[in-house]
Amino acid sequence: MVGMFGPDMRDHxxxxxxxxxxxxxxxxPPVAVVVDVMRAFTVAAWVFARGAEKIVLAESLDEALALKARHPEWVTLxxxxxxxxxxxVNSPGLLRSADLDGRTVVQKTTAGTVGALAVKEASLVLCAGFVVAEATARLLRARACDRVTxxxxxxxxxxxxxxxxxxxxARRATGADTDAAEFLRRAGDSRAAAELAEGVRQGVHxxxxxxxxxxxxxxFAMVATPEDSLMVLRPCAVPSPTDEPST
Known part of the structure; x- marks a missing residue:
């Protein structure tokens, strides 16, 4: 353990x-939580909220285009x-009113999809941002994951x-009461947030x-699993707090 938020953190x-x-x-690793707040996995959560069945995580823009050519009904972003x-485009603001009911979405981003594909051999791969934070932590608790990368x-x-x-x-995965305000402040003060606000990045709402x-x-949480040689992300219902194992 190297400090509260060093490379490793342990709770009792x-x-x-x-x-x-x-x-x-x-x-x-055995269990991986891949985090991309701004904006890949915020977008992914909105994609599911707008009714999509699944998200295919593409390794490259060329692969995304090839998948679109084979499946014209799929939605690429x-x-x-x-x-x-x-x-x-990879913007939650531009996707929140989209009709994606029953659709398959192909997503390729600079960091988030790359991270998920880098751990595709893990037994459990969760993709997360603040919008699904508690559901992600609850799933980790429900599955008694004692080592998480x-x-x-x-x-x-x-x-x-x-x-x-x-x-x-990570704190919520231990069941610890945690005030989110400071964590959200850090994210709001980040370089990524500044770049979005200043228009440095394109395709922004x-x-x-x-x-x-x-x-x-x-x-819901979001779980990525290999399906027919593709890495596919799907929403996952999580147990209610009363159904979780005691600690």
Missing amino acids: GRTEARFLGITDLAEA KDGPPAPGFDR FVVTGEGGQADEDLACAHYI PDDIALCLELDRFP
């Missing part, structure tokens, strides 16, 4: 949490401005919005930052 021997960047992963072959996808593992979210979920910082907006 019950849970060991590691916080690593994508390039720090020497091998796939990417970071940045609109581009030929892509139906949507948080993959901090942004800025080589140093993105403060992703670290803040990972630290918060003015409400994106607020939507990314909407704590526990959705009641």
Whole structure:
């Protein structure tokens, strides 16, 4: 254990949490929580809230376009401005009114999808942001995960919005009462938030930052599993607090 929020964090021997960047992963851990607050997994949660059945996490823009060519009914989205072959951009503000009922969405982003694919051999892969933080922590508690690797996808593992979210979920995974205000403040003061606010990033809606910082907006966790050679993300219902195992 190196400080409260160092590389490892343990709570009374019950849970060991590691916080690593994508390039720090020497091998796939047993349990991985891949965090991308601004904006990949906030977008993913909104995609499910708008009715999508599943999200295929593409390894490259070319793979996303190839999947679209084979499945014209699938919806493709990417970071940045609109581009030929892509139906949507990676913005929660621009997706929150989309009709995706029953659809398959193909997502390719700079960091979030890369992080999830980097741990595709893990036994359990969860993708998370603040909007599904409590549901993610509750699923970790329900499955009695005592060693969890948080993959901090942004800025080589140093993105403060992703670290803040990972630290918060790690605390909640122990069942500890935790005030989210400081974690949300860190995320709101992050470089990613500033870049979104200043228009440095393209394909942005003015409400994106607020939507990314909407704590526990959705009641489901998001689990990624290999399906037919693809890494597929789906929403996962979580036990109610009264159904969780006692600690």
